[in-house]
Structures are given as structure tokens and as C-alpha cells.
Amino acid sequence: MHRTAPRLARILACAAVPVMLVASGCSSDSDGKPKAEKSQKSEKTDKAGSSGGAALATPESEKKPAVAPVKFTKLPEACRSLKPKTIEKLVPSTKAKAGTPGRSTDLLTRGSCSWNGLDDNGVKGSQYRWLDVSFLRFESDAALGTSGKQRAQEAYTKEVAKNRATTGAKNVKAAPSAGVGEEATALSYQLRKTGEDFSYVTIVTRTDNILITLTYNGTGYAGAKPPAVADLLKDAVPAVKETVTSVTAANK
Template identity: 50%
Template sequence: MHRPVQRVGRAPRLTRILVSAAAVPVMFVAAGCSSDSGSGDDAKASAGSSPDAKASASASANAVKPAAYATLPEPCAVLSKKTLGELVPKGTKSGKEGKSDDVATRGNCYWSSLDNNGVKGSQFRWLNVALLRFDSDSRGEGDQLAHTYFEKQVTNAQAVTGAKNTKSEPVAGTGDEATAVTYDLKKKEGSFKQQTIVARVENVVVTLDYNGAGLAGEKTPSAAGLLKAAEKAAKEAVAAVSAANQDGGAQASASPSKSATPSKSATASKSASPSKSASKSASPSKSATKKS
């Protein structure tokens, strides 16, 4: 399996998953200065404009609706014990939160499960939930920035190297928009079934990655069953985001924020965006195979 550099943290070797980081260029703005600040025409123009008119024009040019959500829930707490028991039955207490330089803007948590059935083989599961919040700033409103990132995440999930039978479909009742991307990935340890669900609720994007495989002779899990479980978990994670912003948690500042532009660590987690290296990450390590 591959070693996910969590858009925050590293998973144990057994739990590495199909992932990648979306690198977002840093934007620099240069401010120019005029050497003719003392010209007579400029002085006249300045004298002819009232302070109120200037303030009104400036406010109109820079007005951006504040983002709806100002914070994020604790990543490892977005799913109930019952839901974790369904997705990672042998790993409900294995949740690991990745590091984040701004927990109000980005975070993720991952779990792993290995159900060892002796000579019959083992069932492996891996789950990751990544959260990324956008503030409104000079580039636009938070929900629109989140929508752009949402589309990018879906595209990344559809382009994993080595993926077979890739399918995409909308997920109803999950935030403002949600898409499920599923595919198969064949490895020497077994056939992996990957489910990636990307959802947007207001100015927050939730990316849930869930995969499973039958190892050492155990049967391959049902893709339909894995998808159903992943969709349930995605709905729960989206609900947790909304709940975290109730009772005064909403109404983010409309002022520009560096955190609205994901950096290398800001992309919530490398586990949310599959890449060319993803083909190495779906299978457990050699030690895990021996254990099973």
C-alpha cells in the first residue's frame, strides 16, 4: 500500500490508501506606486470627490458575502461508533487525526480494520474523512470557491492510475452537491474496491475515501455494499459540519484569509485526491499478508 501523507499525517503501513495532494499555486499581488502623486489634476479630482462617495464605491467593489460556515468539527468525531462499526468493524478505535496548521480550516482522520479469519484469509478496510473549509475573500464567495474545489476532487478521483471499471454518480441528500466515484484496483494481495465520495455543504468540502479487499483467499467484498456504507458515512460527516456551525458558529469573516487557498498542507489530506502514486497504495504491506 502507499504511504498517505495525510493532508495531515501518515497512516501506518498497513493502512496506506490511494491518494495524492493537489498542489495549489501561491498567489502574489504586487502593489504599484506612482511617482506623480503631486500632480494638479490628481489634486483637483481628489478635492472634487466626497469622502462618503469614495467609501461607497470602495465598499461596492470589495463587498463579498461572508461564508456560511466559520469552523469545522473535530475530524475523528464526525462519525458515530455505530457507523464506524459498520465500515471498520475491527478498527473503531484506530482513528488517527492528521496534523493541521489550522484546524478551523482543514483536517482529516483515518481508520483501518483487518478482520483475520485464519486460513480463510482476512477482510481489510480503510477509511479516511478529509474536511476543507473556504473563507470568502477577494477571489470570491466561500461557497463558490468550495464548489471549484469540489469539482477538482471529483476529477482527481476519476483519474486514478490503474483503476478499472470507474463509475461516477450523484449522491442525493448529502449537502448541496455530492458525487460518488467507484473503481476496482487489482493488486497481488487481492482485488480492492474503492469508494470516494466528495460532498460540498456551503463553503466546506468533505472527501470520504473507503476501500476494502479480501486477502489471502478471502472473497472480495461487495462493491454495492461498500458504496452504501460510504454514502451513509458521508451524509453523517456532512451533518457534523452543519452541526458544528450552529449556535453562533456560522458567519465567517468576509475579510481575505490565507487559509482559503489550500497550500501543501491545506489540501485537507493527500488521501483525498488520488494520483499516479495511488496504484501502489491500495494493498496492505507484506507483513500484513503474512499476518493474515
């Protein structure tokens, strides 16, 4: 009995060794490092990686392309963009020399004015004239990365195309108008309305971020012939130059 007890103790001690080794193996990785230590290092690495990624990220506001500020921040008063003597010449016997302003909800970006009059020459007939000038100002759009000048250029192209496609217009002609703004196109055509033949001239011009459209038309009554397109154009060009000058004056 006494000899058996020590032998049994030795057997149990040897049997315990593999159990401890297994337990030790379960608490460490194949590289021999304890899980707790490796977990701490992994956490540090993750944090470092996260902070590094944040440092490399570019703020969304910096990704947007910068756009140039607009040159013109104001529009002239449309009804004062032409000189009184110019109105008298282009629209004899005008009903309202001060002009009739167009409706606008934002005078900083849109404005217009018109004049009309009938010059009655009795038995020689009468001449009717109508004149209109409109202004559109474009702001730079940071969200789209488009400057006010670029937006005005796009609007200029569309306005020229729209006038070319005037419904019912005949003998439509378009040509660049030199010396008017930064770019300009003069369009002319004939149009029959209210039972009369009208002659039309429209000059579309752009000065930086502002688009200007001047339309001048007329017809003859009581046997009088409608005006020649060439004569209307001859008077319209100096007039639209005045409107371009008024833009510069309004922004001084």
C-alpha cells in the same frame, strides 16, 4: 534756439505715445484683461477642478465587489464526525476506534481522520477495510470578490475530477449521490496495489463553504474475495451523511 526747444519737446512727447501703447499691450491679453487678473482666475478654476475631481473619485475600497460571509466558521473534529457504531460496522477489528487524525497546521480550515482494520476469519480468509474522511473549509476572499461557498464549489469540481483520474483505476464510475449535502458525487473503481485487488468508493460532497471527501476501500486476503463496490457504497452513503450533520452541529 528758443523756438526749437518747444518743438523738440512736442516731437518727443508724440514719440513716447507708441512706446506706452506697446508697453500696455505687452502687459495685457488680447481680451484686454491684465495677466495678473487672468492668472488668479485660472488658479481658482484649477483648484475648483481639482476639488471637483476628488469629490467624484470613488475610493478604491468601494470599487471591490462585496462578498457574502461564510455560513460555517468551524470544522467538526474529524475523528468524531462519525458515530462509534458506524466505525465498528465499516471497519471491523479496527486498530484504533478513536481514529488516527491527519496532520494539519490550521484546524479551522482543514482536518482529517482515518481508520483501518483486518477482520481475520481463519481458513475462510480475512477482510481488510480502510476508511478516511477529510474536511476543507473555505473563507470568503474580498480581494478576489469570491465567497467561501463559490470557492468550495470550485474545489468540489476539482476533487471529483481528481478522483476520476486516479492512476491505475479500472472500471471507474461516477454518479450523483442524492440527499447528501448540497451536491455530492459517488465514485467507484478497482485498484490493484501491494499485489492485491482493492475495491474503492469515494464520495465527494459539499455543504455550503465546506468540502467533505469520504473514502472507503477494502480487499480480501488468504483466498477471500475483495468486497463488492455496491456493498461498500451502501455503507459509505449513510456514513458521509453523518459527516455533513457533524458540520451543522459544530457550528451551532
